[in-house]
Amino acid sequence: MSAIHSHAVPAYSLAITMGDPAGIGPEIICRSLAGLTASERAAILLVGDRDTFARAAQVTDVDLSFCAVERDAEVAGCVAVAQIEMPSGDIPPGEISAAAGEAAFRCIERAVELVQDGRAGVIVTAPLNKAALHAAERYYDGHTGMLASLTGAPSSFMLLASEQLSTIHVSTHVSLRDAIDRVTVERVTATVAAGYDHLRRLGIEAPRIAVAGLNPHCGEGGIFGDEDDRVIAPAVMQLQKRGWEVQGPISADTVFYRASRGEFDLVVAQYHDQGHIPVKLIAFDTTVNVSLGLPIQRTSVDHGTAFDIAWQGRADATNMRAAIDHAWRLVRNHG
Template sequence: MGDPAGIGPEIICRALAAMTPEQRRETLLVGDIPTFERAAGLVDASLRFGELDDAPGDDVVAVASIARPAGPIIDGRVSAAAGETAFRCVARAVECVQAGRAGVIVTAPLNKAALHAAQRFYDGHTGMLAALTGAPSSFMLLASATLSTIHVSTHVSLAEAIERVTEARIAETVRAGHAHLESLGVANPRIAVAGLNPHCGEGGIFGDQDERIIRPAVSALQQEGYTVQGPISADTVFYRAHRGEFDLVVAQYHDQGHIPVKLIAFDTTVNVSLGLPVQRTSVDHGTAFDIAWQGRADATNLSAALAYARRLARGGRHA
């Protein structure tokens, strides 16, 4: 459900209303029924909800309920109670997957300030999922129809992101992206690794990381048999991938990868977590507190994340 003070419940109900009856039967919500009922009324969706453990009928959407914490939750406002609710939803979703009751987690947006107010000090969904599942590391992939990126680092300062550009991390990122694309049926994925510095450092004039770290990492991956090129200057590599030359671009830090993908596919980009023992997709936007609970939120991005999740659940086949 995400943060209940944000647009998550609303876009979930819009997406449910647009589904086929079969898709609704395959969908398990995580949250609390009163919030979903309120959101369904807001968007004029004829939906009924029932507890998962009560075996709801075909025309009832199943809900794995969480206990709402004490404290006020105000529409469009940061609060510890809302942050704790979002955390409990993710933890319950992990439990459902680990128990075999669900195959892929799809997350509506949460608010990091609310999460921290609840004393849940994670950098977002991906870090939280890694902690809940005991995963040593994880990767963020942004997928769109014509451009997909996977990130060496994400929610850290730019200074720390530069420090995280290592041969080992680049290799792990390429391998994770390659494995994911193969799982979706992409044979021999073509991967480009973006440079870190302007023009890949211009031979060391603007920094030496591209020649000292990135190029050796790419060479080693090529020796392992991966179809990978780099470093390629970031001011051209995304354009080349968008035109079809590459299946995936490895971005060295958050904004390097996010900006081009959001520019060309803001409403349909799907956030995918890799390297975890659970599969997860997400919207690529925030809680939109400024329009929350006003009946104005668009569910296009969530519907795209749900479609991608169905594809993962079916072993890469489109559905």
């Protein structure tokens, strides 16, 4: 692909990527932008294809115009777009295609460049499709792994944030068997530290963090497994010595309820479903996916491309608005 570089481009607070153009990403972006003020839209840079955004605005019946930052960013009232070079090949709406997967990858690649060059602050991502990504021979497990690779980060963490319950994961897109092996003192400690730093970035001075146990009832003293006593408890003790308010391991069948009632600011889940199920049960439409441990900041919707309703004007933008709101919080509190 040919990347566009222009040092005359002004700095934007948010860079919002198009996602898979065959999915609902362009639609929910347009719907979200329509609900913002003119000054808020002026601080946003879209990363993707202008024509695709223009079609999405028509489908969603919103009054938006889009301009290329390289040429006519000074046009009053238009939404700035960092244009990617669209790949050749058809992109049928609502279908998996290599061209769509490649377009989604190029959006992320360009957004990372913009942030690293100091031209954008926080990345907000619309959904991509992993099968389309792999069809394009971009073999990533999703946004988080892709961003880690593009930025050279040795590891990354997934945090699901909502007003009532937030959780960060020791492991995510691996089998349950592999997830158990990833519960180490080092990884648990690093996961808590990533969550702690993020909460501080959001303005919480003394974050209250609970670490969920791995085994039923935290192993019941080794009856159901020894990982809680052998690995998780020592990790928590190390963190407590830093003066942090960290508790655990706490049985997973009670810790999420306690956190949802306001006792903790964050729960550390030991594997993907342990954290995803309670958060999505409580706040399915408003949960925001946040990537931590990277040299850049990124928020995202916590849903997929919804091919079954794509390009029909039916997509709900609630989750995208929540992702944008969380990104604004990061900008306001951390610059």
